[in-house]
Amino acid sequence: xxxxxxxxxxxxRRQILRGIDLSVDPGExxxxxxxxxxxxxxxxxxxxxxxxxxxxxxxxxxSRVDTLARSELPHLRRKxxxxxxxxxxxxxKTVLENVTFVLRVHGIPLREAHRRAYKVLKRLGLHxxxxxxxxxxxxxxxxxxxxxxxxxxxxxxxxxxxxxxNLDADLASELLSLLCDINYQGATVxxxxxDHALLESLPARTLVLRRGGIDYDGMWPP
Amino acid sequence: MIRHALAEGWLILRSRxxxxxxxxxxxxxxxxLAGVTFSLRQxxxxxxxxxxxxxxxxxxLHPRLDDAQxxxxxxxxxxxxxxxxxxxxxxxxxxERLASWFPYLEEVLQREGPEMLPHMVExxxxxxxxxxxxxxxxxxxxxGPTSSVNRVxxxxxxxxxxxxxxxxxxxxxxxxxxxxxxxxxxxxxxAEEIAIMRLMGATEATVRGxxxxxxxxxALLAAVISVALTVVAVGWMAQIAVPLGLAAKNxxxxxxxxxxxxxxxxxxxxxFITLERHASSEEG
Numbered sequence: 001x002x003x004x005x006x007x008x009x010x011x012x013r014r015q016i017l018r019g020i021d022l023s024v025d026p027g028e029x030x031x032x033x034x035x036x037x038x039x040x041x042x043x044x045x046x047x048x049x050x051x052x053x054x055x056x057x058x059x060x061x062x063s064r065v066d067t068l069a070r071s072e073l074p075h076l077r078r079k080x081x082x083x084x085x086x087x088x089x090x091x092x093k094t095v096l097e098n099v100t101f102v103l104r105v106h107g108i109p110l111r112e113a114h115r116r117a118y119k120v121l122k123r124l125g126l127h128x129x130x131x132x133x134x135x136x137x138x139x140x141x142x143x144x145x146x147x148x149x150x151x152x153x154x155x156x157x158x159x160x161x162x163x164x165x166n167l168d169a170d171l172a173s174e175l176l177s178l179l180c181d182i183n184y185q186g187a188t189v190x191x192x193x194x195d196h197a198l199l200e201s202l203p204a205r206t207l208v209l210r211r212g213g214i215d216y217d218g219m220w221p222p
Numbered sequence: 223m224i225r226h227a228l229a230e231g232w233l234i235l236r237s238r239x240x241x242x243x244x245x246x247x248x249x250x251x252x253x254x255l256a257g258v259t260f261s262l263r264q265x266x267x268x269x270x271x272x273x274x275x276x277x278x279x280x281x282x283l284h285p286r287l288d289d290a291q292x293x294x295x296x297x298x299x300x301x302x303x304x305x306x307x308x309x310x311x312x313x314x315x316x317x318e319r320l321a322s323w324f325p326y327l328e329e330v331l332q333r334e335g336p337e338m339l340p341h342m343v344e345x346x347x348x349x350x351x352x353x354x355x356x357x358x359x360x361x362x363x364x365x366g367p368t369s370s371v372n373r374v375x376x377x378x379x380x381x382x383x384x385x386x387x388x389x390x391x392x393x394x395x396x397x398x399x400x401x402x403x404x405x406x407x408x409x410x411x412x413a414e415e416i417a418i419m420r421l422m423g424a425t426e427a428t429v430r431g432x433x434x435x436x437x438x439x440x441a442l443l444a445a446v447i448s449v450a451l452t453v454v455a456v457g458w459m460a461q462i463a464v465p466l467g468l469a470a471k472n473x474x475x476x477x478x479x480x481x482x483x484x485x486x487x488x489x490x491x492x493x494f495i496t497l498e499r500h501a502s503s504e505e506g
Contacts, residue, residue, distance in 0.1 A: 050421065070501060070502075071426070074420075074423045074424060074426075075423075076423075077421060077422065078423035080423075088414075088418045088421065090415055090419075091414075091415070092233055092234075092237055092415070102422050102423070105419075105422055105424045105425075105428060106423070149422075
């Protein structure tokens with residue numbers, strides 16, 4: 001599902017990632033961890049082609065991402081569900097519209113899109129806030145809308161950047177079980193976190209990033 | 223796709239409130255002023271042409287000349303001055319002209335008859351001053367006018383027309399600048415939303431559609447306002463200009479069509495360029 005070879009990323013001559021080699025098989029669940037500034041978010045951004053690497057090759061879902069033409073980006077991104085650290089909700093749209101929007105982009109008719117969006121929102125306990133605008137939601141609620149949006153079209157790959165950062169322990173655990181369900185159904189999940197409790201709660205392949213390189217790649221707890 | 227663009231574009235417009243009509247008005251003003259200025263330039267056309275025309279100098283011949291002497295005089299002048307065009311004007315024709323120029327003379331002219339008037343020769347020349355030499359000739363009573371007033375008026379009108387064109391150009395440049403700033407600010411306002419849409423896998427058409435609709439609606443409004451302002455302003459100015467002898471007409475269709483194209487086209491082009499640059503910078 002993901003293949004990375006010799007990837008380096010620099011900002012203003014400062015190396016954020018250096019010579020990353022990585023392979024993630026379809027259906028795998030991978031935790032990405034490491035201290036702040038280790039390059040977790042940058043690595044995820046490279047995977048959904050928000051940025052291009054300074055060097056190296058990146059393959060995601062059969063597409064070579066680092067050389068992908070701009071016109072091909074939507075096709076790649078429709079295969080990926082991204083849960084952003086800063087939520088990235090559309091401010092002028094309600095909760096339901098935010099979730100529906102992604103399905104509309106995929107060409108799903110409005111009525112069907114509403115039905116699916118409502119179902120996911122209900123599962124995340126947000127159906128009663130479907131008409132609210134993002135600014136009226138708490139941080140945790142906004143986080144859940146972002147999660148609902150990423151999961152609603154059942155993508156083959158889910159990239160989650162600190163998805164539990166604004167959730168309490170119960171909701172974090174509920175989210176993890178949701179991602180596990182999706183993973184059991186065949187989706188690949190890459191979850192970036194520095195929440196040790198989350199890492200301890202589920203034995204899974206874990207990549208530890210440190211100073212831009214992969215310091216550890218194996219099951220966690222070791 | 224179009225329904226999505228219209229619906230989302232309407233949302234953007236609604237969120238802007240009164241900003242859209244104000245922007246439309248701001249764009250309409252330079253566009254309509256450019257149209258008015260260009261129309262004024264068109265009115266000057268016939269006056270500018272005067273600058274290229276030859277002057278006509280009237281030469282009144284002495285009454286004592288008989289027909290043969292007059293013919294000889296005209297032939298002699300035509301032979302010496304090959305660049306002159308000479309035409310004899312009989313007293314009857316001169317009487318008619320005088321009666322039309324000075325209606326109060328009509329009664330006297332009818333009473334006394336054209337016999338009281340001298341024969342005249344009309345000389346068409348590029349250099350009216352050269353005819354002045356005939357004043358000392360024994361066959362000539364009077365010569366005039368010998369000033370190059372037509373050419374001077376024509377040259378002044380040409381320069382004034384050039385100034386008007388420059389003003390129109392500056393106004394169009396102002397409209398271009400306004401459109402560019404407007405679109406840049408608009409994109410800046412919606413940049414986050416556009417970036418999120420792209421990250422969600424929206425195609426460029428899906429991303430740009432609503433934004434272009436939100437630009438096109440005020441642009442169309444600006445086109446309507448500028449055409450209306452131009453028609454009213456040019457019509458009003460024509461009422462003043464006609465008595466001054468200018469060939470004042472209503473605003474031409476070409477000017478109005480250019481205004482519509484400018485008011486709609488400039489923001490749309492600016493939007494396309496800005497969106498393209500935004501997409502490229504995001505990709506980078």
